[in-house]
Each structure stands twice: as C-alpha cells, then as structure tokens.
Amino acid sequence: MSTRPTMADVAAAAGVSTMSVSYTYNQPSRVSKATREKVGAAAESLGYTGPNRAARSLRSGKTNNLGVVLTEKLTYSFENPQARAFLSGIAEACLDTDTGLVLLPNSRVGVDLDRVRDAHVDGFVLWTTVVDDPMLEVAVSTGKPVCIQGGPSFPGIQLVGIDDRAAAHAVGVAGLKNSKHPAVVSFPRNRDRIGETVFGPDPDDSTFPVTAARLAGYRRAVVEAGFAWSDIPVTFAPANLRSEGAAAARQLADRDAILCSSDELALGVLDARPDVAVTGWDDSEAAEAAGLTTVAQSLYDQGRDAARWVLGTAEVIPRAQWSLKIRRSPPADG
Amino acid sequence: MSTRPTMADVAAAAGVSTMSVSYTYNQPSRVSKATREKVGAAAESLGYTGPNRAARSLRSGKTNNLGVVLTEKLTYSFENPQARAFLSGIAEACLDTDTGLVLLPNSRVGVDLDRVRDAHVDGFVLWTTVVDDPMLEVAVSTGKPVCIQGGPSFPGIQLVGIDDRAAAHAVGVAGLKNSKHPAVVSFPRNRDRIGETVFGPDPDDSTFPVTAARLAGYRRAVVEAGFAWSDIPVTFAPANLRSEGAAAARQLADRDAILCSSDELALGVLDARPDVAVTGWDDSEAAEAAGLTTVAQSLYDQGRDAARWVLGTAEVIPRAQWSLKIRRSPPADG
C-alpha cells in the first residue's frame, strides 16, 4: 500500500523546497534550469505524476471540471448527431487539459437549475436553447465563464456558431434557382413543438434562435428571388425526423423547391417527393450519399473551441466556419 | 463577491460544532433529529449547498469523478448506438451522485495507458475490448474498482453484460428454423478488422470476447440443427456497417439463412438479399421497422448499473437481461 508521493517528498528528494517544486509545475519559467532538472529527476524516480488535484482545487478554487448543459434528457442529446459532434469536440479539449466533464440536463424542471447553480465546475458550455430559457440567467449568475452554441445571445454569455442567417441565405439562393413555387420545412418554432404550416411566418416569432436565423435567411433568399414571403408556406416539423420531413412534403405537393432546416428533414422530403428540388443542412453522410445540397459546418470544432475558451486554454473563440455544398439536388436546371 | 459559506459558518449559525454539520451531511442517521433540523435551517438561511468537494476529496481521498474508458477515438464511441446507450446510463448514474465523468480513449498508444494510470477518478467503467488489451492490467493496477461491459473477464474486473453465448444460441435457433444452407456474418475477429470468409472458424480465435461468445452460440445452434460447423461460411465484416452487411450477403448468394452479429449488418444483408432469412442483434429502431428477429438488451441499464457499482452506490450488479424478439424475418415457414 505505498501511498503516492507528495510534493514535499519530491522536494526532499530533489534537495529543494516544496515551493520550488510547486513553481516547477505551475510557472516553470520562474525557476532556474538547475532546479527544474533536479525536480524532474526526483519526480521521475519517485513516480510523482504531478500535483494532487483535490489539494490544488482546495487552495486555488479551481475544480478541473467543465459543465456541459445539454437538452432535456441526456439521451436525446446523444441521439442528435450534431449535439454529439459538439460533445466530441468538448471531450477532446477536456482530454488535453485533464479536465472532467459534468453532463447536465436542461429540462425546465427547477432541479436542473439548482444543479447548474451548485455544479462544481469551472465553467459551462451550453447547447443551444430557447431565448427565454431561465438556464441562461442561472449559468451567468454563477460568475463562471459560459459559452453557448447557436445562441441565443445573452449578456455575459460567449457565443459559438456560424452565421445561420447568412448560410441560410446562401443555401436558399442555391435551392430556389429554378423554382416557381417554393416552400420551407423548418425546425419547431418553440418548445411546444407543434407541427403546423404557416404562410410567411415572422422568423422572430420563433423562440429557438437557430430556427429564427435560418428562417430569416430563407426569407431573404425568397424575396430576392422575386417572391412575396407571405405566399410561402413554411411547415414546422414537430421533430427533426426523416418521417416528419416526408409528412411535411406530402402537405406541400404543389411545391417545386423545398428548403429544409436539416438534412434529416430534407431526406424525408426526398422520400416523399423524389422529383422536387431540396436543400438540407449539416452535410451528414446520408446527405452526401443522396446528393443533397446542404450547409457544412463542424460542430466538433465548435465544441472544442468553446471548451478551450471556457477552460482558459484559448483567449478567443475562432470564428466558426461554414460552407455551401452544392450537389445534384436541387437539379442544375428545371 | 460574497464567498460561499463553509461548514463552520453553518455550525456557528446552528449553534453546533462543525463535526455535527459534517455528520448531518455524511451520516445523517448518526445525529439527533434536533441537530439535523437546526443544521438544515442554518444551511438554508445561509445558502449553504453542501460540503465543498475539493476539501472533501483532499481529506477523504475521493475524487467524485468516474473514468470511462471507451474505444480508440471518443468520436467512434459516440457513433456507436450501443456504446452511446451505455454512456447515457453511466451519465445518468453520475448525475444521481453528483459525479463527474472523465472520458478516456483506448487506442493502443502508451499515452492512453498513462492517462488511465494517473486519472483522478474513483474507479473505471470500460467498454468491451480485446482479451489481450494491456489496458485491463493497467486499470486493475490502479487499485480502484473497475467494471467492464461485454468482457473479457479479467482478474479484479467486474463484468456487466448479458450471456452472449446463450442469446446467440437462442436467436440462432430461431433463425435456422427452415434453413438448408445457413451462414453467419460476424463482427471482426480482432483489432486488425480484416474482412474474410472462413468455414467453421474456432470462436476462440477471436480476441473480441463478444465476437467469440456469439460465434460459440451460433455454432451450438448450427450443430443442433444438424449441420457440421465446418460447412458453415462465416464472413467477418471489417466494420459494423450496413454496407458491409450487404457486401457480405453478396458473397453468400447461395445461402438461405444468415445469422448476424448486429442489426446493422443484418439490415445490410436484407438490402442485398431481401428474400433470405436474417437475424440481427440489439433490437434497434430500424430492426423493428424492418421486422427483424433480433436480441434485445438494454445497454443503458448496463451502463447505469456498472457506474453505480463502481461508485459504490450499489453493492452488486444486477444480472443483465436479454430477450429474443421474434419478428417476420426470418419467415415463419420457408
């Protein structure tokens, strides 16, 4: 039962003070090369693997844990490929700094808010949520750094994500090229997730910022293509499922081009209407296989960058990149 | 900048000793009801949310973190629905005990072994790996509790998982009901993941315990159905992908029943050979939709139970349940 060596043990073996060992690990530039080498050798020979984290936490107030606030049930987040890629990126960044992950659900139950309030973490990364989510205020009130993917923007919270409005405009322009009767199939407007078709809805009526931004971009593309937004049917799918895309498409039987909020919905649309021009979002493998025109972005990179910023490894969050993938759907000519 | 109250603050406010507050949180049954109530009231009024974890860790040696050792790259694990469900279960158990998650990759690089050796966690949950994985020894050598899903069995490591051999036998019996020329499409035999077809391979040649157990179960079903195992072609798919199932099926064009190691492979087989009798494994949603006969098990439950055991919340790991889902493929009569 040999207990692990402490900093004091290393100091004794190296013939220096405990402080010199501490400095060697925390501010190596502050100690002389000779000290650094003595400490390194002593640590090696004793099998010392670095400062004990609990002690360091107690003294410094850092927890070495990152809080990740996901959707309602953790399982749902895992089933969403985009959220998953985001989480992978976060996990990767945590690995680099030996940081633990605390996965926190975000149902609207008070207990989830309490959990965030009291979480023993150094900061939070949130998955996009509704504009009026009380979680936003709670996260900020902890005084810890907070970063959210996809919005909403909120005072004190750093954003990571692409310019959804600009990307939606770009993919909309591509999708409407030869269209006479376009339509949109969108994510739900709010947490009620009601399936309904509305002509020319106000994007800002959506409490999901991502939904709102994409609608606004589509609207701009539609208007630039010479249509009146109020003539365009927008079907809000109750869930981001292929089957819902198909169901929506059947309600839009007279339309010749359909802009979709996700590849999943777009593939469903193609299932029901193989003839129609369709655009998706996210550049999934299935989208590539189906030849779908779509918006590509790396949620993995965004997760990694968000985590790095929260953990203090990175000073700034690099601008998230996106690109348009033009493929055979929609057909090049009508 | 009001700093958070400490146990001593609560003790002072409640008019008791610090120790009584500590006991109230850690062994409530040891303190009188009166004390408990005084402490509760004082904590409430001060906004004390429980013992500081770093201090508790430092004193008790507990880290309040659980190590989860997954496959080579974390991303791969997230893309595997079964590993994902397992991880969801673990995450849920961690939530209950306010425990952080440290996700650790398991490539064969030494750095991953070092990471596990030095991980600041109270125990490990491992995802199934090859029988000769050095990670097993490393995890055990930490002296911390270790539980592995799916095997291999290893001294000092707790197992969680179903009896793959028995389940394979059961689903094999169902799948071979009217077969004259059966075949098997299996997971890879070892980490080389070579795609090949072998007649009557020795199950124990597989370094993946799950692969070996399922093959052994299939073999028993095959032999009981009156075939010689050495006459049965077993195609090892290089990856657990639908496309690989289809590719394998094309190589088994003369076969009338195919037992598969996963739903994914089975669906691929059906893509290429809609006429053939097929069985899968895992009871995915797609399997249900396709009417596939398969083995159902809850990796979520297994993850939750494994984590509870490692964290000391549960004394024993409940036996993992499985059931046979008999559906229209294979057809009831030839």
Added chain:
DNA sequence: TTGAAAGCGCTACCAG
C-alpha cells in the same frame, strides 16, 4: 530565484 508560514474546508480519529 528561492523559501517559510499559513491555511483553503473538510473529515478521520479519538474522547467524552
């Protein structure tokens, strides 16, 4: 550039 002292907040141990 190095070091001594103090103490972060808590719980193991022992005493009553």
Added chain:
DNA sequence: CTGGTAGCGCTTTCAA
C-alpha cells in the same frame, strides 16, 4: 449522540 484536534497536499502571501 456530540465535539476537539489534527492534518490531507497544495498554493498564496510575504520575505529574503
């Protein structure tokens, strides 16, 4: 059932 004492391993602060 309750409480005092000691100290977990480290880093902040101050001094040399």
